[in-house]
Amino acid sequence: MRAFFLLFAAAAMITYVIAGDGRPVVQLVIVATPLLTFAYALASRRLPRHRPWLISVGGLILLLIGQLTWPGWLDGHLGRAEGTPAELTLSASHGLFLMGTAMALRRRLASDASGLLDAALLGLCAGGPLWVWGVQPHLPADVSPVGLLLLMIDVFAISGVIGCLVRMGVARGPGRDSIVYLLLTAVLTLTALVTGRPEPLLMAFLTIAGAPIQRDAAAVTEPLRGAAAPATSRLTLLWLAVALCVNPLLSVVQILRGTDTASLMLPVGTLLVIPLVLLRFHRLAVQREQAERTLAHQATHDELTGLRNRRHMMASIDRALAGGSAVSVLLCDLDGFKPINDRYGHLVGDEALKVVAARLSAVTRPADVVGRLGGDEFLVVCEEGSPSELAARIRETLSLPMSLSIGVVSIGVTVGFASAPPGSALDRDTLVAEADAAMYAGKSARAA
Structure with missing residues (x-):
């Protein structure tokens, strides 16, 4: 032609x-x-x-x-x-x-x-x-x-x-x-x-x-x-x-x-x-x-899951405590995640973490703040509602099988929570430490 x-x-x-x-x-x-x-x-x-x-x-x-x-x-x-x-x-x-x-x-x-x-x-x-x-x-x-x-x-x-x-x-x-x-x-x-x-x-x-x-x-x-605009x-x-x-x-x-x-x-x-x-x-x-x-997004969000990062979560607890209202923190540590990560590799592990993040966002309320602290640890900050009921919903949701690129897998979660009543003198570190202790107590009870 x-x-x-x-x-x-x-x-x-x-x-x-x-x-x-x-x-x-x-x-x-x-x-x-x-x-x-x-x-x-x-x-x-x-x-x-x-x-x-x-x-x-x-x-x-x-x-x-x-x-x-x-x-x-x-x-x-x-x-x-x-x-x-x-x-x-x-x-x-x-x-x-x-x-x-x-x-x-x-x-x-x-x-x-x-x-x-x-x-x-x-x-x-x-x-x-x-x-x-x-x-x-x-x-x-x-x-x-x-x-x-x-x-x-x-x-x-x-x-x-x-x-x-x-x-x-x-x-x-x-x-x-x-x-x-x-x-x-x-x-x-x-x-x-x-x-x-x-x-x-x-x-x-x-x-x-x-x-x-x-x-x-x-x-x-x-x-x-693939034609990215040059700076x-x-x-x-x-x-x-x-x-x-x-x-x-x-x-x-x-x-x-x-x-x-x-x-x-x-x-x-x-x-x-x-x-x-x-x-x-x-x-x-x-x-x-x-x-x-x-x-601004990178400064306050986790790069992998899109949830809030550790810095933002700690700041959220400080703001909630300073406001004088009741505050609850729920520390979520995944059970059975490490074997998946070791057996199938980090890419599949990242897939699982993204599914967990999506499910946490779906099961929590709009006013709750959901973040990833790092690894397979997640944190939820809420100022209303019962933390025990929210913890039960999180366990139920995360225990459901998840479909990944390598097939269907299942993991669990241990949730430890702590609450500060209105006007409490508790500070952020103490509140997180109490939730952390409750979470480890739950893991120990399950192992026993």
């Missing part, structure tokens, strides 16, 4: 070069080619996520309408900033392409949203130098303000998309062939706008026609598994700061030189960059909040 497509693309471009007066017809055929490949891919269900591709097809249809309405317009008018309806049609079609690409990018690299924003910002900021040194020298003297605005937005926006596609291609995974075609499409389109030559734009039509017929095209719009480093922020300074500095230089388009480049570039900068700040704030929540 790829070899056939490359031969067709080469034949189409050669035909265009030698067509002479027949070039408008060849242009029409080339513009219609991606519509055919997209229709084939959608009809054959090679593209299960339709929406991003359909938006791009809308842009292709708009370009085809423009080609039928203004045949041959590409020759001598492309990138001239004339402000004609043909230019408006071209810009609108590019906008639809960008929307479709943005939807695909967002879904594929959902776990790397910050990286995509960084890539888009760098691409947008690269649009400034490209405009000053690539586009501006070739602009005619009688440019239209509307045409100039449309062309400038095109250059900046496509530069941003190229940055995102590069980021998308760097993340290894299925769909890279189609991404390469999309990247070539964006680069060729930008080349056509910079040079004013129709040949790169026609080649862009052919490259986008190849994107949906690749074997792994469906993967472009699927989340990339934002100081170097990344430094590069972003430097990039954001490029366009203002270029505008200052242009104004000092008396360049007419300098006053337009700064607001256009800034208006395109500001939403991305705000999104980037939002992402940084979200990442910070997530990191703080993670650290």
Whole structure:
């Protein structure tokens, strides 16, 4: 398929070069080619996520309408900033392409949203130098303000998309062939706008026609598994700061030189960059909040079971005693856990501990605090109800067989509890020691 497509693309471009007066017809055929490949891919269900591709097809249809309405317009008018309806049609079609690409990018690299924003910002900021040194020298003297605005937005926006596609291609995974075609499409389109030559734009039509017929095209719009977002480093922020300074500095230089388009480049570039900068700040704030929540959770929870850890349980007892209400602590030590751990290994032992944790959480009341002290010892702190009744429910629940990866096993539990009445002078260590003594007494009685 790829070899056939490359031969067709080469034949189409050669035909265009030698067509002479027949070039408008060849242009029409080339513009219609991606519509055919997209229709084939959608009809054959090679593209299960339709929406991003359909938006791009809308842009292709708009370009085809423009080609039928203004045949041959590409020759001598492309990138001239004339402000004609043909230019408006071209810009609108590019906008639809960008929307479709943005939807695909967002879904594929959902776990790397910050990286995509960084890539888009760098691409947008690269649009400034490209405009000053690539586009501006070739602009005619009688440019239209509307045409100039449309062309400038095109250059900046496509530069941003190229940055995102590069980021998308760097993340290894299925769909890279189609991404390469999309990247070539964006680069060729930008080349056509910079040079004013129709040949790169026609080649862009052919490259986008190849994107949906690749074997792994469906993967472009699927989340990339295993693509963890890299942490934002100081170097990344430094590069972003430097990039954001490029366009203002270029505008200052242009104004000092008396360049007419300098006053337009700064607001256009800034208006395109500001939403991305705000999104980037939002992402940084979200990442910070997530990191703080993670650290707070790790500081108070047991990593294996998700229950509260020793530090939090001791603090819970202190708070309950300071409140002056009745407090009971139940110390639970598993019976028969060590043989399971020794025979089947620590992974199976961890499975059993997770089941125990889930059952303890289910049998206790919402107001009770359940935690793991370490090993196979668990602790429950409650301020209401009968501790003896709760201990009985815990014994009954944990004695039930549990289904693990190696089969069904059974364990038991010895529960020792101690209570402090309202206004008691008992401290936390004394209360826990009494529960510990009661638990060992229970084990001794069972052994006897």
